[in-house]
Structures are given as structure tokens and as C-alpha cells.
Amino acid sequence: MSDMERYSFDVVVVGAGGAGLRAAIAAREAGKSVAILSKSLFGKAHTVMAEGGIAASMANVNPNDGWKVHFGDTMRGGKFLNHYRMAELHAKEAPDRVWELESWGALFDRTKEGKISQRNFGGHEYPRLAHVGDRTGLEMIRTLQQRIVALQQEDKKLHGDYEARVKVFAECSATDLFTTGEGEDRRVSGVLAYWRPSGNFVLFQAKAVVLATGGIGKSFKVTSNSWEYTGDGHAMAMMAGGACINMEFVQFHPTGMVAPPSVRGLLVTESVRGDGGVLTNSEGRRFMFDYIPEVFKDKYATTEEEADRWYTDPDNNKRPPELLPRDEVARAINSEVKAGRGSPHGGVFLDVSKRLPADVIKAKLPSMWHQFKELADVDITQEAMEVGPTCHYVMGGVEVDPDSQAVVGARGLFAAGEVGGGLHGSNRLGGNSLSDLLVFGKRAGDSAADYVSTASDVSLDEAEVNAAIATALEPFTRTTGENPYEIQAELQQTMNDLVGIIRTQHEIEQALKVIDDLKLRTKEIAVVGGREYNPGWHLSLDLPKQLLVSEAMARSALTRQESRGGHTREDYPQMSPQWRQVILASRIVGDVIEVQQQSLPLVPAELAVVFDAKELSKYMTEEELQLLGKGQA
Amino acid sequence: MGYMAKFRLWRGDHGTGSLVDYDVEVNDGEVVLDVLHRLQATQANDLAIRWNCKAGKCGSCSAEVNGRPRLMCLTRMNTFEETEVVTVTPLRAFPVIRDLVTDVSFNYEKAREVPAFQPPKGLQPGEYRMQQIDVERSQEFRKCIECFLCQNTCHAVRDHSENKKYFAGPRVLMRVAELDMHPLDTLDRQKLAQEELGLGYCNITKCCTEVCPEHIHITDNALIPLKERVADRKYDPIRWLGSKIRVRSDND
Secondary structure, eight states: OTTSEEEEEEEEEEOOSHHHHHHHHHHHHTTOOEEEEESSSTTOSGGGGOOSOEEOOOOSSOTTOOHHHHHHHHHHHTTTOSOHHHHHHHHHHHHHHHHHHHHTTOOOOBOTTSSBOEEOOTTOSSOOEEOSTTOHHHHHHHHHHHHHHHHHHHHHHHHSOTTSSEEEEETEEEEEEEEESSGGGOEEEEEEEEETTTOOEEEEEEEEEEEOOOOOGGGSSSBSOOTTOSOHHHHHHHHTTOOEEOTTOEEEEEEEEOSSGGGTTOBOOTHHHHTTOEEEOTTOOOGGGGGOOGGGTTTBOSSHHHHHHHTTOTTTSOBOGGGSOHHHHHHHHHHHHHTTOOOTTSSEEEEOTTTSOHHHHHHHOHHHHHHHHHHHOOOTTTSOEEEEEEEEEEOOEEOBOTTTOBBTTSBTEEEOGGGBOSTTTTOOOTTHHHHHHHHHHHHHHHHHHHHHHHSOOOOOOHHHHHHHHHHHHGGGGOSSOBOHHHHHHHHHHHHHHHSSSEEOHHHHHHHHHHHHHHHHHHTTBOOOSOSTTOHHHHHHHHHHHHHHHHHHHHHHHHHOOSOBTTBEETTBOSOOHHHHTEEEEEEEETTEEEEEEEEOOOOOHHHHTTSOHHHHHTTSOHHHHHHTTOSOO | OOEEEEEEEEEEBSSOEEEEEEEEEEOTTOBHHHHHHHHHHHTOTTOOOOOSOSSSSSOOOEEEETTEEEEGGGOBGGGSOTTSEEEEEOOTTSOEEETTEEOOHHHHHHHTTSOOOOOOTTOOTTOOOOOHHHHHHHHHHHTOOOOOHHHHHOHHHHSOGGGGGTOOOHHHHHHHHHHHTOTTOOOOOHHHHHHTSOGGGOOOOOHHHHHOTTOOOIIIIIIHHHHHHHHHHHHOHHHHHHHHTTOSOTTO
């Protein structure tokens, strides 16, 4: 391919959402040349969909907040399966990452003292989410986008070229990650991508690659995620010798729209509940009071009166159970619908209209007001919304070193944001995603820059590149064959029905059979049309990766014989202290995914002081409690 | 419940193309983008559409529906008669890449010409203090999802592509207004707006405001105040004198 565009950069960042852009900023500020690959236009990444806010314990609204409280909430939310070190770094660094956004031009909502305002959210002890109405993700992506532009303006002044050190490749999708060497010496050497508009390939030679590709939501039928979420980074990391951990843990956001059918799955922000919205069933009952699990009994209100008092007097009352972590609320809604107490379209009611005046609703939740008005003919200031669970986020991700975000098993490769694994354990708290992107995006960018400074040069294997291109073009060689859209739809239906919120061994095994079959059919895809902006072809390139990560999810779900966070097994409904010590790692062995058990490092005693013995005893074995000095005296 | 709708789509690339008719099923509650996705999955696998969130939040699926610039994800099918032919064409002001996808790089190039936010020297992150009422004006403009419908609609470029060189368009000028109204920004971009970005080309016909899916009052709240500020500067005799005898700094 002599006519192919070729580039050499110090760092290639795959993905242009919050994590990718923050990583690129860090690497560029460290003096490295950076390419940013974006499947979409610049500034359109999935981060724009984030609504509620960025969790950071700035203590602007409640002075009792601090990083230790945030750390504790994150571990609790993840049912103690989180990597403690990531949760620690995340809680410590989030405030600086938010303040930094402000110095780049972000305009958050304010407190009366003129500080950044913070709102309540599920699982967070204090008001903690920096926000802009309910469009915080947009503010964040735009600020990072404009920071990249600011750096380009600096480069233009210094070097006469906006793109001297940071170049954005918009609508340019990565297909292959190349490595060189074997075993311990295996390291990243570059990336193959194609321009979506022209269909032409682009080759990047780079010592370091940062994966910031987001999640896997397009494997499910009902999802809040966009077409981009096909698990590209998860798959590429496994193909490069890395592992994905915790893939059984998928977050079903409790409140997606359920009607009309065409918008089923579209997100309804948790801020609706944080700002006072309540969940009711067809009998008008606030059913969440019936679903407070044992481990959270001490932390949530047991009467409506107390719950309502909490909004104005949080220091003397316990929080409403509508603000339990997302996994709890999603399962509760699922149970209510199954018990026949659902809304007309198979969800439950979420009502803010009887709780707040219309003008306050419009000011605090402007996007939600528009979304329901324009897509469902529902005025949320006058009537209740109908909501139900929707696939929203994958806690599972690439196994990384918690400090550097370096992918374990593949030198020169880094992963940050949703594609990275470990921080959220078995369930992510709302608001912890945007802060994750910033904290670990920066760390990945810094680490990639450090690595580049000491690593020797790399070269690409032309034969390998040509083989990858030939594989990518193969669907054009067939005139008849499988339709990629049909394969994707079958995968989505299968994962939704068989590896969804509630799982059983038998159903997961069925799903794996379907995935095997779809893998074979994917090899027979025929693409119509040419190479210019051909979505059918693009999908045929995404599908193998999507199938790989779906297989990792299903095999991990089959292996974990307990229920915890975003993994609920009907046949193993209990949470098990033994399983808490185990992390499942998915690796590619031959042509299939193999799941191996690894041990999760125990929280060190100096961090364990955040929790009392009674709480830890709900999660840990007696042996672990002894080690932490929290055993029965 | 469902019915068969008649769609007419522009198919082709930057060289040639034509309108092609399709009969396609429409179901309750659907938007134009749903119908195009069904077409893509069943009849036209290679139909080029740009989209992401399907929720009116990312601003990717801009096109012209029956001649009107719209987001396809927010254009509900029940706004059309069942017998009506729904015609979807690419944005007119930008070069076509394929089918309904256009090359919008113009907007990113112009955006790069606006100098970034510049905070006061010495103000550390974490020390920023601003009142809600003071940030609200710029916050309105930061609701922009960069769908570029305003850029596509503004008649200064829609019918006169030769003006693109001199006129950055409503989106970019609104960004100038946003920074101008930011309580802590220290840089003056008014001269740039007038002399480099073509603020004078705007004759406040409000077409941009009409098509904005975020309902931002682009003309009234961004462009007119910006014009007024620039005019004050230009025609204020004391400022004029000041600029001549150079008591004001060069970047003013």
C-alpha cells in the first residue's frame, strides 16, 4: 500500500472523549507529539451524553466532604471489588482535575459564594457533583476540545503550524494495534486506521498508544450508548497480549426512557432523583423503601417523611432510597415490573412534577424537559416519566497498573476511562465516570510521555500491515453473504435477553452458542457499495471486536457464581466474601476467550480506617478482617 | 400502528448524485433517523448518515428535511402526513462527502481562529469565584452542540459560498460573544470579530436562531450585543482618540 498516508507520532491516542482528550493534553504538555484518533467528528464523543456531573470532593456545599469520604463511597458502591489504589488516586485527584477545567474556560453552576456548585447523586454521602444543569458532559468535552485548540494556537505561534504537535484525525477509526517482539519484550509499535469519509487507510508508527475508546454498550439492544461503543479498545488490548478484567460487571442504568419504542434506552439523568424525583409503581407506592439491601440498611431512610426531610436537612436525616447505587435501583425496577406493578410501557414512574415547581424543574433539568417534550410528548413539569433499566456502562476493562495506567502485558500501551478496568469494582457510582476520565486520562497521558522518553525506536512490520489491510477489505470481495446489520441486531437481542440484568447459567451458555455462531457468520459478511463513507463496511469492521468483548462478558458472567453489583445470577443470588477476593481476567487464547482467576489486592490498613468493622464484615472473610485489625475482638 | 412511508433521499458523492425514492416502514413514536436506520439495515446498507447519540445532544445528524435544516434525531415522523413524501438532503452550505454526509471542516478551521479563554494572570485553579447570574449569559452559548445548522442556514454563506473566506458564521461569532461575556476572561476579541471573522456580514435576520435545536437566542443574546460592543468601540470618539495617541495597549 504505497499510496497509504503514513505518520509518526510519539503518542497515538485512540478515542477522543474525555479520557482521550485529557490524555492528549497531558502528553502534549509534556512536550510530545500526539495524534488523536476519533471515530466521530471532534467534540461528538460519547462524553457529551453525560448529564449529572463530575464527582469531586471539593466540599463547596458540605464542608464535611473530603477525599476519604469519596474513596469510601466509591468502594461501597463497587461492593469492595474496586482496586483500592485506583479508588484512592481518583478520590484524591478529582478536585484538581475539575478546577483545572475551570482555568480552561469551563463554566460550572455556582454556589452563593461563587464557588462551583455541587449536587447530590446516588451513593455519594454529600453533594459532590460539579455540574452545568444536566449537560455536564457537553461542558466537559467542549472545554477539553477548546483546550486542545488552545494548545494548537500556541503551536501555531511557535512553529507556524496548528498541527505541529497535536493533530486530530476526525472520523478516523482504528482497526489494528501492532506490536513487536515476543513475551516480555512485546511492545506497541503502531496503529492502523481508516478515514471513514474516503475509506483510505492511515498508518501510525508510535512508541506509545493510549486506548480511550469507551465502552461496549452497543452489544445490548436497550442501551443509552451510541454506535461507537463497540469495545474497540477492550478487544485491541486483548489482541495485543493484555487482559480485560471484571467483564461480567455491566451497569444497567435504572432510568432509561421506555416509550415511545424508538427512544427506549435513552438516558434519564440520575439528577432527577438527586433533585427530588421519586420512583413509584402502578399502585402509587414509593417501592424503593422495600428494596434497601442489608449492607446499606444503616445509610438510607426507612420512611418517606425522613427521606423528604433529607433534602433540606441532610445532616440530621438519612437519604432517600431512590438514591441507592444504580445496581440496586435497576434490580428493584426490574422486580416491580416482573411482579406486574409496572407502568403501561413496561417501566415504572419517575415523578418530579409533584415535588418541584415547574420553573425549578426547567432550570435544573433543562435537557430532560426538552428530551421528554420533543421525543415523548411528555411535560415532566406536569406528569410523571416512565422509566426502566438501560445498558449504560461497563465496569470491566483493560487491566492496568493503577498508578500509570500501563496495560499489564503490553508495553507502551495505556488505557484510561471506561475502557480501563478496576476503579469501579462491580458497580460505578454516578458522577464517578467523568472524574475517572479526567484523573486517569491525565495519568495515562503523563505515563505515555514518560515511556516515550526512555523507550527505543520501533518499526512496523510491513507484511503484518498489509495482511491487516487485506483482512479489512475482505468483505468487499464477496458479492453475496451475511448482512452486518442483522448480525449486530442478533447479538444485541441475545445479550439483552440472556446476559442482561438477571442471569442464569443455562441462559449464558445459550448466549455463548449464539456468539460462536455469529463469529462464523461475521467471516461471511458481504458489503455493498464502495469504500467512501460506507457504514455497512464500518460495521463489518467493528463486529469482530464487539463479538470478542461480548464473549468476554458472557464467559466471565458464567464463571462468577455469586451476585454482586452489575452481575446478578438468579442461580447464585448471594454475595460471597470468597468471590470478593477474586478478579476474573479475560484473555485471548487461540480463537476463544479464556477466563482466569486472579486475586484482588486487599485494602491496606491505613485506608481501611475509613470503614468500621461492622461494615467490612458484610463483605470480607474473617481472615481478611483479622489482617486489617477489624476482626471480632 | 405502523405504515409505509415514502422517502426521497439524496444519494451520491461530491461529484454526482440524485434523489432516490424508497418505501419504508414507520412505527409509532419514530423520528426520521429511526427510519433511515431501518433503510440502512434493510434496503441500503451503504447509506451514509452521520449520527451519534440519537438524543439531540451531540449535534451530528444535521441534514435538511423537506428543505428545512434539522437534526434528524429530533424530527418526529408524526409531524408529517402519512401520505407525504419526506425528502432528506445534505446540508446545503457544505460540500457533500457522500449521501447525507457533508464536509464540515470549515467550522473547525474558523473556530481555531478565535483565541482561547485567557484567565487573569496569577489566578490559581480553585480560586475562581463567579456569581451564577454572571455566568449564565455565557452558559447559554455553551449549550451549543455544534450541529452547524446555524452555519448552514445563515444566508451570508448559504447562497454565497464566496463569503466563507471572510465570514466565520454565527456559531463562531457566538463563541466570541461567549468569551467576551465570561466574567474572568481578560482578552479583547472585538476587533478580531469585526475585522477577521466578518461580524459585519451578519444583518440580524435571525435565521440562525430559528434553526437552533438548543433554542439559543443567537442573534438577540450573542450577535447583537457583540455588534453593539464593537460599534461602541469603533465610534466612541474618546476611544478613537485614545487609540490614535496609543495610550491603550496594542492588543486593544
